[in-house]
Amino acid sequence: MEQKQEIDPWGSGAVIDYGHVFSEFGLQRFPEKMREKLGHIFFERNIIIAHRDFEKVADCISKKKKFVNITGIASSGPYHLGHKADIDLFRFFKEKGAANYFCVCDLDAYTSRPDSRVPSLEKAKEFAVGNVADALALGLEPEDIRVQSAREPRYYGFAFELSKKITASTFEAIYGHIDLGKVSANLLQYADILHCQLPEYSGPMPSVTGIGLDQDPHARAVRDIAKRLPYKMHTPGFIYFRHQSGLKEGSKMSSSEPDTAIFLNDPIKEMERKIKNAFTGGRNTAKEHRRLGGVLEIDKVYELLLFHYPDGKKLAKIADDFSSGKMLSGEMKQIATDFFREILESHQAKARENMKTAREIVFGK
Amino acid sequence: MEQKQEIDPWGSGAVIDYGHVFSEFGLQRFPEKMREKLGHIFFERNIIIAHRDFEKVADCISKKKKFVNITGIASSGPYHLGHKADIDLFRFFKEKGAANYFCVCDLDAYTSRPDSRVPSLEKAKEFAVGNVADALALGLEPEDIRVQSAREPRYYGFAFELSKKITASTFEAIYGHIDLGKVSANLLQYADILHCQLPEYSGPMPSVTGIGLDQDPHARAVRDIAKRLPYKMHTPGFIYFRHQSGLKEGSKMSSSEPDTAIFLNDPIKEMERKIKNAFTGGRNTAKEHRRLGGVLEIDKVYELLLFHYPDGKKLAKIADDFSSGKMLSGEMKQIATDFFREILESHQAKARENMKTAREIVFGK
Numbered sequence: 001m002e003q004k005q006e007i008d009p010w011g012s013g014a015v016i017d018y019g020h021v022f023s024e025f026g027l028q029r030f031p032e033k034m035r036e037k038l039g040h041i042f043f044e045r046n047i048i049i050a051h052r053d054f055e056k057v058a059d060c061i062s063k064k065k066k067f068v069n070i071t072g073i074a075s076s077g078p079y080h081l082g083h084k085a086d087i088d089l090f091r092f093f094k095e096k097g098a099a100n101y102f103c104v105c106d107l108d109a110y111t112s113r114p115d116s117r118v119p120s121l122e123k124a125k126e127f128a129v130g131n132v133a134d135a136l137a138l139g140l141e142p143e144d145i146r147v148q149s150a151r152e153p154r155y156y157g158f159a160f161e162l163s164k165k166i167t168a169s170t171f172e173a174i175y176g177h178i179d180l181g182k183v184s185a186n187l188l189q190y191a192d193i194l195h196c197q198l199p200e201y202s203g204p205m206p207s208v209t210g211i212g213l214d215q216d217p218h219a220r221a222v223r224d225i226a227k228r229l230p231y232k233m234h235t236p237g238f239i240y241f242r243h244q245s246g247l248k249e250g251s252k253m254s255s256s257e258p259d260t261a262i263f264l265n266d267p268i269k270e271m272e273r274k275i276k277n278a279f280t281g282g283r284n285t286a287k288e289h290r291r292l293g294g295v296l297e298i299d300k301v302y303e304l305l306l307f308h309y310p311d312g313k314k315l316a317k318i319a320d321d322f323s324s325g326k327m328l329s330g331e332m333k334q335i336a337t338d339f340f341r342e343i344l345e346s347h348q349a350k351a352r353e354n355m356k357t358a359r360e361i362v363f364g365k
Numbered sequence: 366m367e368q369k370q371e372i373d374p375w376g377s378g379a380v381i382d383y384g385h386v387f388s389e390f391g392l393q394r395f396p397e398k399m400r401e402k403l404g405h406i407f408f409e410r411n412i413i414i415a416h417r418d419f420e421k422v423a424d425c426i427s428k429k430k431k432f433v434n435i436t437g438i439a440s441s442g443p444y445h446l447g448h449k450a451d452i453d454l455f456r457f458f459k460e461k462g463a464a465n466y467f468c469v470c471d472l473d474a475y476t477s478r479p480d481s482r483v484p485s486l487e488k489a490k491e492f493a494v495g496n497v498a499d500a501l502a503l504g505l506e507p508e509d510i511r512v513q514s515a516r517e518p519r520y521y522g523f524a525f526e527l528s529k530k531i532t533a534s535t536f537e538a539i540y541g542h543i544d545l546g547k548v549s550a551n552l553l554q555y556a557d558i559l560h561c562q563l564p565e566y567s568g569p570m571p572s573v574t575g576i577g578l579d580q581d582p583h584a585r586a587v588r589d590i591a592k593r594l595p596y597k598m599h600t601p602g603f604i605y606f607r608h609q610s611g612l613k614e615g616s617k618m619s620s621s622e623p624d625t626a627i628f629l630n631d632p633i634k635e636m637e638r639k640i641k642n643a644f645t646g647g648r649n650t651a652k653e654h655r656r657l658g659g660v661l662e663i664d665k666v667y668e669l670l671l672f673h674y675p676d677g678k679k680l681a682k683i684a685d686d687f688s689s690g691k692m693l694s695g696e697m698k699q700i701a702t703d704f705f706r707e708i709l710e711s712h713q714a715k716a717r718e719n720m721k722t723a724r725e726i727v728f729g730k
Contacts, residue, residue, distance in 0.1 A: 156521035
């Protein structure tokens with residue numbers, strides 16, 4: 001079956017309609033003309049779909065001026081491939097010469113998660129050690145990494161300062177009710193994003209943070225706070241990842257549901273099992289698949305490749321072959337398994353080497 | 366006029382009825398038999414009127430065991446004589462061999478006060494410098510003093526931890542609404558009181574904090590939190606000062622209304638003027654005063670002496686003479702003026718000497 005004209009291997013597919021985020025929330029579509037120029041698969045493949053105030057950062061990149069590169073990930077479990085994507089994006093901006101703040105959010109993981117997931121700050125710090133080892137293995141340097149539970153007084157003072165610049169009703173609007181643990185978590189996250197621009201840190205400059213679309217209410221809140229603070233900050237910029245699915249049908253990748261994601265510390269056999277069981281766009285029988293072609297847009301294995309497989313030409317061929325029915329699900333799964341085996345084996349060796357440094361970063365020498 | 370049988374120079378007077386705090390809120394009356402034994406005018410003169418769980422601290426004192434002595438004062442302006450009373454009580458427990466935590470609350474002063482009073486954290490820190498110099502001049506040592514904006518990560522992490530152990534409705538009950546700046550301030554204050562008992566600090570032991578009766582909702586909240594935390598803490602103890610009036614009729618001592626209080630940094634002439642203008646229990650004319658006697662219970666100058674004048678015998682004589690009409694208001698004011706002149710002159714000299722150390726404690730060396 002010929003359906004080439006319908007296939008956009010980098011498209012967001014028909015599954016999720018992103019239209020409302022542009023019309024309703026005022027997000028900007030990521031400018032097409034920037035995609036090629038930036039030179040990263042996330043831009044080339046429509047993985048970054050939207051932005052707020054990214055032009056200022058793009059301008060800094062093209063003029064080789066400093067900008068703030070800030071990302072935070074909660075330490076509520078081991079990192080999975082979704083987190084790897086966050087870190088890959090962070091490293092991309094690091095390589096563009098940014099001032100780098102990779103925030104390891106152990107404190108806010110504890111205050112915002114139920115005790116059943118993060119029973120103590122100590123436990124969050126243990127997660128943080130593994131997370132930091134992963135971040136180092138993925139190419140970050142110790143000086144890029146800021147662990148929430150091991151910061152300097154100015155950082156914490158600033159987080160508390162922010163509480164004076166935000167109303168309870170903002171949180172009520174975001175969550176529907178006020179949970180003080182979540183309020184704390186958000187103050188810390190907003191501090192993570194904004195503190196970089198304090199005079200004690202990098203000073204006022206454009207900043208960029210990659211987030212999921214579902215995080216936009218927080219982006220709007222922190223942009224609002226930036227304007228109320230007396231520090232003449234640039235309104236922080238954001239770029240938005242398209243939705244990253246979990247491996248199971250209709251799931252999200254989640255640290256608390258191990259089968260929804262491939263974790264960077266998964267044993268190889270575990271990764272193989274997860275890919276084997278992943279939800280695909282393959283047809284019920286090989287015969288039907290050959291006839292109708294696979295449904296790329298709902299295929300979770302293809303989505304993994306879309307986010308991580310570096311060779312665009314080969315990936316386009318995979319997309320083409322799968323959609324046309326030439327390639328079966330099992331074959332794509334084999335490609336993915338081989339690819340991620342190499343990734344994980346190499347990553348896990350590096351992460352192990354970095355465990356001692358990671359522990360020192362979290363707990364002190 | 367003979368009315369000796371009616372006079373209790375250490376009594377709380379008829380002006381304020383404290384009955385409801387015992388019946389309604391479950392505060393314990395301060396035990397009479399402890400008053401003499403403790404050997405401080407605050408106990409002897411019924412200035413400390415109530416407590417929660419003070420017996421455990423009293424037991425530590427009598428057995429020469431360690432206990433936590435923790436007081437916090439907001440850095441929202443210079444200290445006045447009301448703050449001196451807080452510090453005098455703190456020093457009393459310090460001399461009993463406590464583990465001492467004198468918390469200089471610059472961060473919470475900023476988050477809980479309107480910008481018109483504390484416009485920036487920097488301003489709160491400037492207030493803190495003067496406050497620390499005062500505390501040192503009043504006999505505290507640098508190692509007793511903990512400045513909120515200059516603490517270690519464990520302290521701040523703990524303050525955020527607490528947010529998971531308290532509900533928004535608790536603050537709604539205290540304030541009638543939720544103000545996130547006040548929530549932050551309270552988390553910091555609760556952390557001030559409780560962190561002393563963390564394993565990283567003094568470990569679990571009985572603690573005592575002197576507060577005003579109006580602060581009891583916070584005492585109840587922090588006692589409740591202590592029970593929810595996983596650190597096996599002793600429920601923190603509190604002792605309660607009777608109300609400290611302002612110098613004007615019906616006023617409270619307030620840093621934001623300079624004429625309600627004598628500040629430790631007031632020029633002598635200013636102190637003299639304030640005492641001269643203070644509200645007294647004197648009669649309209651000297652003749653009437655001689656005939657009816659003064660009303661000790663409403664006399665703000667006498668109240669100052671009650672809190673600060675060390676010689677009990679002389680003070681009893683003043684009370685007696687004033688009540689019987691033998692002593693006029695002007696004479697009592699003269700005694701107070703002479704007394705506080707000496708106090709302030711000596712204090713201000715010491716505070717000046719401590720300014721450099723104070724600045725280092727707040728801003729670092």
